[in-house]
Amino acid sequence: MEKYMIISPIGEGSFAKVYRGREKYTGRDVALKFISKLGKTEKDLYFLRREIDILRKMKHENIVDMINSFETNNEIVVVTERGLADLYQLLEDDVNLPEDTVQKIACQLVSALYYLHSHRVLHRDMKPQNILIFPGGKVKLCDFGFARNMTMETMVLTSIKGTPLYMCPELVDEKPYDHSADLWALGCILYEVYHGKPPFFTNNVFHLIKMIGKESVKWPKPISPDMRNFLEGLLTKDSTQRLTWPDLLHHPFVRTGVKVPHLTESIIGPLTQPPTEEQRILKQQQIKAKGVSRGPSKLLSKFMPDEHRKDTQKSPGNKDKNQKKSKIPIIQNTEIEPPPSSTLPPPVELKTNQSTLVADSLTMQEDKFVSTRENLNTSILTNRTIDEQQIEQHAEQIESMSNEQLMNLLRQESFYKLFETIQTTILSKLLECTLNGASFYRNMMKILRFILQSDMDPHLIISFTNKIHVPDLSLKHLKAILDHPTIRKEPWFAHILYDILIVIRLWFELITAYTLQQLNEEQCKFYLTMSHEFLEQTSLILNLASSLDYTICCETLMILIILCESYEDVSPLLCQAWYDPIRLDKCQIWPAIAQLITTSFKSENSNIEIYNETLMYTVATMAALTYPSQCLPDALLEAKIKVILFKKYSV
Structure with missing residues (x-):
């Protein structure tokens, strides 16, 4: 200092x-x-x-x-x-700007985004508050608190960052997005600078989400054909048709004013170049793997309580402009969710250059718009708990953690306490059937998945899972959602189910690979209990999976195969308990497997790869359940009951 x-x-x-x-x-x-x-x-x-x-x-x-x-x-x-002010303050004073000024701002912001995207950096929080004004009319992009440097293997993102007024349709619909989300936000900002308010604006969050997804952009005042075409390109709802690089650089509205930096050879895979065929395939795979089809009207359903929908209209003669401006540094962090502790919004100066920026008093309608915009942004934070913030932060960070960093994380007592705290409430939040609860739950499962599939010392991982009761709680949650008729109707149900199955599979794999033969009698009983609890849910999962997703079928069958293999190398007593034909019959395993083959797959002609993969797992499961283990006594060795049951329900 x-x-x-x-x-x-x-x-x-x-x-x-x-x-x-x-x-x-x-x-x-x-x-x-x-x-x-x-x-x-x-x-x-x-x-x-x-x-x-x-x-x-x-x-x-x-x-x-x-x-x-x-x-x-x-x-x-x-x-x-430090800038003179930010663009938000400029709009607050001047309400809107002429087209030639908007064009100059557009060229500079396009130049900044081209530079970021060429370095594979997404800003993810484009809004007027994050654009600083400097002498000579220069503007600069700031606040990289939510910026993400995408690796070569990462083609799309899923975490929600930004401010609702400037979110693209795929973001509010909870679908994977890429750098074109920044370009949509750019279109919103330029539209607002020219017209005085964003293209989609309301003081009701639910209505806002519907407007972004469904309504067309309105053009309330005259605008040149080039500027309108430019904004229409940026504000295209279909991200695959949105105006993007490199065509964006050559658009008539900005091509004469954009400065394109020279890219050094050290920059690999810039987002400003058309993707290769390999990158396109990888992107589609990631969209398919990460994509969740969700109703936009449910997004943010818990973040707009009635008490925040207030009449914010003021008398222009009595308003305190300095007081209003004092809110600006605070609302830089008003996103759909509270930012991680590492948010870095560059500062802004509260007092503008009065000789150049201050205009006549706002009208009552304009003043109400400014106040309502602040209300909308700040209200999004309502009902977010500290635990939810921490879990999301961990979920985002864990993707880039090394094994050493993961080990340090598992040695932190605060990390255990966080999981102990959320386990008392997370299931009830999920069963409320809100998108917020589902997102909270999926973030927790993502953390567990990365830990379980890491290359750390397995004994450290097992110790962690035992302390926070991963297997029994996961199976408890599995039964709870399968027994809940309302949650099974939610569009994100299949993804929650898949997340739970992956964690269960990884835990069984971990125990089987490293410690099963070393377990004491009490631990063996616990493993058997967990196996039976999963077995009891298997037929219901397979019956549901036929109408949800074949990956759920594969994951379920894979767990059965792992369990069968694990009981081949244990005591005969445990083996008999697992292969008990009465229990297998009671759990209705064979009818569920037969239904997969005779009903669901026969109608799946459009994707032969999915058919073959699931058929492979089905046959492997049948073999695992009927193969005569050397541990079985003569009475069970032939496994005739299982074969007869299967033949009864097969084609």
Whole structure:
């Protein structure tokens, strides 16, 4: 801090304090953001430093420059250049801008996004508050708190980031998205700068989601053909038809003003170039694997309580403009969900240059729009618990963690306590049949999946799963959702079911591979109990899976195969208990398997690969259940009952 002098506070958010400062030896105006380390884990700090590193590497005339960053014992300090104001403040004063000014802003933002996307960086929080105004009419993109540097293997993302007013249709519909989400947001911003409000605006979140997904863009005032065509291209609801790179650069509205940086050979796979055939195939695979078809009207259903739908109309003669502007640093973090502790919104100055930015007082309608927009953004945070925030943050970070980082995570007592806390409420939240509850649950299962399939010491993983009761709770949740008629009607039910099955399979695999023969009598009984509990649900899962997804069939059959193999190498007593023909008959295994072959697959002519894969697992399951184990006594060795039952229900 010896290099900087603090002049005055700019704003304070949930995660940081921002001050106007001056560099002592140069006199340069700067903004200093102080982010507290208190209450943050090493993982949180790692994630924060990674985001700082993204901003540090971004060197472009239309991206805010990070001058410095350093750490004290209690804080991380980020020093950036300071603008005169942000675009939100400019709109607040001038309401809207002429087309030639919008065109200049568009060219600069297109240049900034081209630079980011060429480096495989998605901004994910494009909005007027995150665009700073500098002398000479220059604008710069800031706030990289939600930025994501996509690896070469990552073609789409699924986590919801951003502000609802600027979200693309695929985002509000909870579908996988790519860099074109930034381009949709750009279209929303430019539309708002010209017309005075976003293309889709209402003070009701549910209505907003429907508008984004269904309604067409309206054009309330005259606009040139080039600008309209440009905005229509960006605001195309179908992401595959949206105006994107490289065609975006050559559009008549911006082609003369866009500055395209030279890409060095070190940049591999820029998002600004057309994807290769291999990349297109990989993208479709990821969309299919990650995609969830969800009703847009359910999104954010818990984040807009009635008390937030207030009449915000004020008298223009009595409004306090400075008071309104003091909210701006705070609403930079008003996303669909609270940001991770590593959010890095570059600061903005509260006081604008009065000689150039201040216009006449807003009309009552315009003032109501500004206030309602703030209300809409801030209300999204309602009902988000700290546990939900932490689980989502862990779920996003865990994808990029090394084994060493995962091991450190499993050694943290706070991580165990978090899981112990959420396990008391997460099932009830899921059974409320809200999208928020489903998202919360899927984030938890994602964390468990990554831990179970990691290359860490298996004994450490087993110890972790035992402490938080992974197998018994997963099977309890499995039974609960299968017995719940309402949740089975939800469009995301199949994905929840699949998540649970994967975790159950990974746990059985882990125990079978490393410790089954070393278990004591009590532990063997527990393993057998877990096996029987799964077996009891198998026929219902297979019957449901025929109308849901064949991957659920495969996952269920795979678990049965793993269990059968595991009981081949244990005591005869355990083996007999598993292969008990009376229990198998009671669980209706054979009718369910026969139905897969005789009913569902015969109608699946459109995808022979799915048919063959599931048929392979079906045959393997039949073999595993009927193969005469050497551990079985003579009375059960022939497994005649199983064969007879199967023949009865086969074709």
